[in-house]
Amino acid sequence: xxxxxxxxxxxxxxxxxxxxxxxxxxxxxxxxxxxxxxxxxxxxxxxxxxxxxxxxxxxxxxxxxxxxxxxxxxxxxxxxxxxxxxxxxxxxxxxxxxxxxxxxxxxxxxxxxxxxxxxxxxxxxxxxxxxxxxxxxxxxxxxxxxxxxxxxxxxxxxxxxxxxxxxxxxxxxxxxxxxxxxxxxxxxxxxxxxxxxxxxxxxxxxxxxxxxxxxxxxxxxxxxxxxxxxxxxxxxxxxxxxxxxxxxxxxxxxxxxxxxxxxxxxxxxxxxxxxxxxxxxxxxxxxxxxxxxxxxxxxxxxxxxxxxxxxxxxxxxxxxxxxxxxxxxxxxxx
Amino acid sequence: xxxxxxxxxxxxxxxxxxxxxxxxxxxxxxxxxxxxxxxxxxxxxxxxxxxxxxxxxxxxxxxxxxxxxxxxxxxxxxxxxxxxxxxxxxxxxxxxxxxxxxxxxxxxxxxxxxxxxxxxxxxxxxxxxxxxxxxxxxxxxxxxxxxxxxxxxxxxxxxxxxxxxxxxxxxxxxxxxxxxxxxxxxxxxxxxxxxxxxxxxxxxxxxxxxxxxxxxxxxxxxxxxxxxxxxxxxxxxxxxxxxxxxxxxxxxxxxxxxxxxxxxxxxxxxxxxxxxxxxxxxxxxxxxxxxxxxxxxxxxxxxxxxxxxxxxxxxxxxxxxxxxxxxxxxxxxx
Numbered sequence: 001x002x003x004x005x006x007x008x009x010x011x012x013x014x015x016x017x018x019x020x021x022x023x024x025x026x027x028x029x030x031x032x033x034x035x036x037x038x039x040x041x042x043x044x045x046x047x048x049x050x051x052x053x054x055x056x057x058x059x060x061x062x063x064x065x066x067x068x069x070x071x072x073x074x075x076x077x078x079x080x081x082x083x084x085x086x087x088x089x090x091x092x093x094x095x096x097x098x099x100x101x102x103x104x105x106x107x108x109x110x111x112x113x114x115x116x117x118x119x120x121x122x123x124x125x126x127x128x129x130x131x132x133x134x135x136x137x138x139x140x141x142x143x144x145x146x147x148x149x150x151x152x153x154x155x156x157x158x159x160x161x162x163x164x165x166x167x168x169x170x171x172x173x174x175x176x177x178x179x180x181x182x183x184x185x186x187x188x189x190x191x192x193x194x195x196x197x198x199x200x201x202x203x204x205x206x207x208x209x210x211x212x213x214x215x216x217x218x219x220x221x222x223x224x225x226x227x228x229x230x231x232x233x234x235x236x237x238x239x240x241x242x243x244x245x246x247x248x249x250x251x252x253x254x255x256x257x258x259x260x261x262x263x264x265x266x267x268x269x270x271x272x273x274x275x276x277x278x279x280x281x282x283x284x285x286x287x288x289x290x291x292x293x294x295x296x297x298x299x300x301x302x303x304x305x306x307x308x309x310x311x312x313x314x315x316x317x318x319x320x321x322x323x324x325x326x327x328x329x330x331x332x333x334x
Numbered sequence: 335x336x337x338x339x340x341x342x343x344x345x346x347x348x349x350x351x352x353x354x355x356x357x358x359x360x361x362x363x364x365x366x367x368x369x370x371x372x373x374x375x376x377x378x379x380x381x382x383x384x385x386x387x388x389x390x391x392x393x394x395x396x397x398x399x400x401x402x403x404x405x406x407x408x409x410x411x412x413x414x415x416x417x418x419x420x421x422x423x424x425x426x427x428x429x430x431x432x433x434x435x436x437x438x439x440x441x442x443x444x445x446x447x448x449x450x451x452x453x454x455x456x457x458x459x460x461x462x463x464x465x466x467x468x469x470x471x472x473x474x475x476x477x478x479x480x481x482x483x484x485x486x487x488x489x490x491x492x493x494x495x496x497x498x499x500x501x502x503x504x505x506x507x508x509x510x511x512x513x514x515x516x517x518x519x520x521x522x523x524x525x526x527x528x529x530x531x532x533x534x535x536x537x538x539x540x541x542x543x544x545x546x547x548x549x550x551x552x553x554x555x556x557x558x559x560x561x562x563x564x565x566x567x568x569x570x571x572x573x574x575x576x577x578x579x580x581x582x583x584x585x586x587x588x589x590x591x592x593x594x595x596x597x598x599x600x601x602x603x604x605x606x607x608x609x610x611x612x613x614x615x616x617x618x619x620x621x622x623x624x625x626x627x628x629x630x631x632x633x634x635x636x637x638x639x640x641x642x643x644x645x646x647x648x649x650x651x652x653x654x655x656x657x658x659x660x661x662x663x664x665x666x667x668x
Contacts, residue, residue: 056461068454070404074434075458082437100408103416104438120402124409127390 001328002038004087004107005029005051006094008114009076010069011060013043017225018174018200019060020253021114024152025093031153031321040087042080054083073097081105089328092130096121102128108331110324112150115139115250131331133324136272139250147327151275152251153320154311158228159260161308162236168194169296170238170263172231172254174202175211180244180268182210183289185220187242187266190293194218195242198234200225236261239300240283243267244292252276259283260311262304266295282307335662336372338421338441339363339385340428342448343410344403345394347377351559352508352534353394354587355448358486359427365487365655374421376414388417407431415439423662426464430455436462442665444658446484449473449584465665467658470606473584481661485609486585487654488645492562493594495642496570502528503630504572504597506565506588508536509545514578514602516544517623519554521576521600524627528552529576532568534559570595573634574617577601578626586610593617594645596638600629616641 005028011019014026025043029051032039039051046059056079061067077097084090085106092098092111102109112133116122125132125144134140134149169191171184181197188195197220201207214220226234235241241258248271255265255276265283267273273285281302284295313319339362345353348360359377363385366373373385380393390413395401411431418424419440426432426445436443446467450456459466459478468474468483503525505518515531522529531554535541548554560568569575575592582605589599589610599617601607607619615636618629647653 066454068452068457071430071434071455071458074431075461078435078437081435096405097408100405101412101415101435101438103412104435118402120400121405123402124405127409 001089001325001332002087003032003040003328004080004084004090005032005039005041006077006080006090006092006098007041007043007047008094009044009057009060009073010062011044013041013047013049014228015060017227020251021093022060023253024112024114027153027155027317028091028321028324031317032325035321035325037325040083042076054079077101088332091324091328096124099124099128099130102130108334110147110327110331113139116141131327133327135251136275138248138272138275147330148323150320150323150327151315152253152256153315153317154253154257154260155317156260156312159232159257159311160236161260161262161305163262163304165239165263165304166237167300168196168238169240169242170196170198170234170258171242171244172198172226172235172257173243175199175207176202177206177210178245178247178249180242180246181206183244183246183268183292184242185211185214187244187289187292187296189219190289191296193239193296195220196234196238197222198224198226198231231257232261235263238263240296241265242292242296243273244289245270245273247271249273256311256315259307259315262308262311264299264302264304264307266292266299268292278310282310335423335659335666336421337366337374337662338414338418338424339366339373339375339377340411340414340424340426340432341375341377341381342428343378343391343394343407344396345378347375347381347383348562349394351561354585355427356394357587358446358448361487361489361651362425362655362658365651366659369655369659371659374417376410388413411435422666425658425662430458433458433462433464436464442668444481444661444665447473450475465661467661469585470609472582472606472609481664482657484654484657484661485649486587486590487649487651488587488591488594490594490646490650493566493591493645494570495594495596495639497596497638499573499597499638500571501634502530502572503574503576504530504532504568504592505576505578506532506560506569506591507577509533509541510536511540511544512579512581512583514576514580515540517578517580517602517626518576519545519548521578521623521626521630523553524623525630527573527630529554530568530572531556532558532560532565565591566595569597572597574630575599576626576630577607578623579604579607581605583607590645590649593641593649596642596645598633598636598638598641600626600633602626612644616644 007013007025008021013022033050045055061069173179269285341347341359342355347356367384379389395403507513603619
């Protein structure tokens with residue numbers, strides 16, 4: 001099967017640091033190539049893939065002030081559109097722009113909706129009536145029809161199952177009110193445990209006011225942004241991942257990465273969390289900080305091998321690739 | 335010849351008020367239809383044309399806060415792209431997005447570049463290497479190749495040649511620093527003539543600080559935004575149109591509308607002004623306010639019939655349509 005994977009071009013694919021859409025596109029692409037599929041990845045020119053690479057952008061626009069993201073993203077989409085008749089399937093990971101030209105693709109277009117930036121973009125989805133895949137059941141718009149929900153997977157080889165861990169708690173993700181960094185600090189304080197904060201500062205004022213005053217190395221430690229190679233080590237060494245999000249997160253890669261390391265998760269019960277956490281097995285989805293403090297102690301004693309086993313069953317790249325290949329076949333059989 | 339005209343969708347085509355891109359697209363479309371061409375206008379659904387109308391947007395996004403212009407404009411382009419193989423020529427008046435998908439149009443794409451919003455959009459133009467038409471020689475980017483410059487035209491029947499006029503000066507356009515409303519007030523004051531200001535307030539702070547304090551009905555009068563039907567009357571009743579722009583304006587519809595009314599123009603020598611003004615015949619392009627004050631008296635005594643005659647020769651819709659039809663034939667003969 002000749003498959004075009006249209007990645008996001010904010011960052012390279014896979015991203016060196018932040019870039020969840022690019023990360024998932026990469027995991028899928030490499031998983032498909034490993035199955036012997038003929039895959040062309042449309043991504044930035046500095047991207048890395050075992051498949052074929054097609055590029056318009058030299059590098060991601062998000063780190064280059066001279067590049068207008070709207071313009072370069074549109075050229076990227078235009079390039080893939082022009083080549084699209086060479087493929088059996090085009091798999092879009094890029095938001096709404098490919099949908100605006102939905103009638104002109106030379107092959108069936110599958111769109112994984114990685115999240116809606118706002119209600120204003122819904123008309124493009126509603127009008128295109130493309131083949132939509134949700135990344136969690138919780139993220140579905142009632143206005144759209146979906147082919148399936150496909151949860152993301154991780155490369156289990158990248159995440160070592162850790163059977164022993166220390167007492168520290170960890171929070172992993174952008175430092176932003178949405179991600180609940182301040183809530184994690186409160187939960188850790190009330191738990192009497194140290195908190196390791198991993199992630200880039202996205203909201204500087206929030207960081208200065210609600211995070212930085214608590215940094216003292218003894219109780220709260222900011223490790224900064226950590227790349228893929230460090231994630232396994234840091235997650236694996238932690239007792240519990242805190243994920244006290246303040247928004248309906250459509251997925252949560254950090255959550256399944258923790259589970260892959262055998263590290264239980266205590267999250268706020270919002271967005272995709274109830275779908276990602278096997279209650280009492282891989283962690284707990286709770287309502288507030290008091291419940292989180294109680295849940296931390298119960299989570300810390302969960303069987304870490306059992307946590308890892310859930311990742312192997314539910315959150316492997318292989319399972320994600322299986323799901324998508326089945327979708328491609330459904331479309332080609334139509 | 336089957337021609338698709340892709341208008342801008344910020345406003346309806348033709349616009350009820352402001353909307354120069356939509357106005358030119360309309361003038362061209364109706365001019366082509368009058369020649370017996372088979373024209374389809376891609377524009378908002380409330381647009382008015384003697385040709386066929388194709389629409390995605392119910393109305394212009396610029397007047398509807400619930401519409402995300404990026405999204406709706408992309409759907410509009412996508413709709414035209416999907417239909418493009420039904421035409422011999424697609425004529426784009428819409429900026430850079432159609433160029434991002436330049437390789438996928440089903441017919442030769444001609445793009446009239448109505449202006450560059452900024453240098454960040456140039457990569458889309460450079461990469462597409464489409465068939466570009468500049469609206470003035472002054473607006474050409476040295477990085478691009480052009481087929482031709484085609485100056486806009488106006489419907490001469492809409493603009494009555496006025497052989498008698500009062501002593502008032504007039505300025506017509508958005509009230510914005512670029513357009514030099516404050517400069518016009520100064521020139522009028524130093525000329526001892528009343529100034530009629532026509533145009534919507536775009537920059538409210540500029541209006542409050544630099545325009546409103548001078549409004550007194552006796553010396554400076556704000557008539558508000560005037561639609562096409564009033565423009566002929568207001569321009570024709572004025573001694574001189576002031577156009578003291580502070581930016582390199584790529585064209586200036588108000589200037590040729592004044593000329594069509596037989597009203598001479600005094601403009602700042604920037605952008606397209608030297609191309610649009612026949613020095614000493616239809617007005618003067620000058621360097622500063624002092625020169626403008628002197629030029630006003632010389633312009634006010636120019637032969638208004640001779641001014642109108644220039645419009646008939648250089649700025650009629652018929653001439654603009656001729657120019658574009660010649661371009662279409664050049665492309666089809668390739």
